[in-house]
Amino acid sequence: MTRRRDALAGAAARLREAGVASPEHDAAELLAHVLGTTRGNLPLVDEVSGDRVAEYDALLARRAAREPLQHLTGVAYFRHVELSVGPGVFVPRPETELLAGWAIEHASEGSRVVDLCTGSGAIAKAVADEVPGAHVHAVELDESAYAWAERNLAGTGVDLRHGDFAAAFDDLLGTVDVVTCNPPYIPLDAWESVAPEARDHDPHLALFSGADGLDAIRVLADRAARLLRPGGVLGFEHADAQGESAPGVLAATGRWSDVRDHLDLAGRPRFTTARLAR
Incomplete structure (x- = not known):
């Protein structure tokens, strides 16, 4: 003993x-x-x-x-929900709860919410849990991550699909109220700066996004504009070094209004929100 x-x-x-x-x-x-x-x-x-x-x-x-704690316990907690996680899926971070909270504030009964790059299904599950009258849709490309999302979203009523967020939900074009996304946003040359828990265990598809880390955000700006109704809102996470460049992607298109960046609890730039221009 x-x-x-x-x-x-x-x-x-x-x-x-x-x-x-x-x-x-x-x-x-x-x-x-x-x-x-x-x-x-x-x-x-x-x-x-x-x-x-x-x-x-x-x-x-x-x-x-440096194997992630959540891989060892098999569980990650996100807002008020419990998620099953393990090898092959990005472990949701506490910082992302702020983005989920923003989405929940902007969703309501009967609203249509789409979560792109859903990963474990964390944001989609949180929205479905806290706004039970919302119609929540989610998509994930990576097969392993999709399997985890399928497990986590079973019984929640979330419409989960397997596919590329860049072409997802053609049947919902122009009708969505809220789009959320935690896209890959790490520049390829920042490999060595990534914590071993993420670099060695999270899917690289969920981490890296071109030379400046903004490739997926550029795709997101276009896809979200197609999915949202006029006046609908978009919220997405980014790296703390992208507090100006990430909102700048949206501003440069001329399709968005009310482009704002938000800080996390540590005072670091963390996610951007915007409204599709009417």
Whole structure:
């Protein structure tokens, strides 16, 4: 038997040495996962049995190798919903909850919402959960990610399709109220700056987008303009270094009004919104 406090302290030190950004948090989440409880209930545990310690140690080794925490637990939490995630799908980040919140604020009963590049289905599932009267549609190209989205969106009423966002939803052209997207936006030459958790484990289709990182956003600006009704709104995420260039893509087309950029909770540029000109 090992004392819980000792197990957590040793685990956090090990993860910190490996360069994990949140060692205490991840150590606790992994121990809770091994014990079948929650991080909040860990103080109720005094000792950890030998077989559980061995299981914990194996997971810590994988996390120290920078395998994403959510791949080890199989779960990601996004706003009020739970998502199944693992190899082959982009793990949703907390920053994207702000974009989802914006979409939820602009959706209403009977409105039509389209989530392009849905990945795990995080934004689509959150909108369907918090605006149950909305008609939510989502599309994903990558086969592995699509399988995860299919699993996460089962029973939600979301219309999920497998295909390229650049040509998706021809049957909805000119009728959509809200378009959301978390597109790939990392420049190809920024490979080394990407955290190992993303660079080595997230699908590259979900990460990289041309020399300046804006290729997918250029495609999005055109496709969203075709999907939205006049006065409909678009919101999409971008890199923190694209607080001017991403909105600039929309502004340059002359098809959008009310182009605004928004900060995340850390004060960094994070997502752009705009309205299709009437």
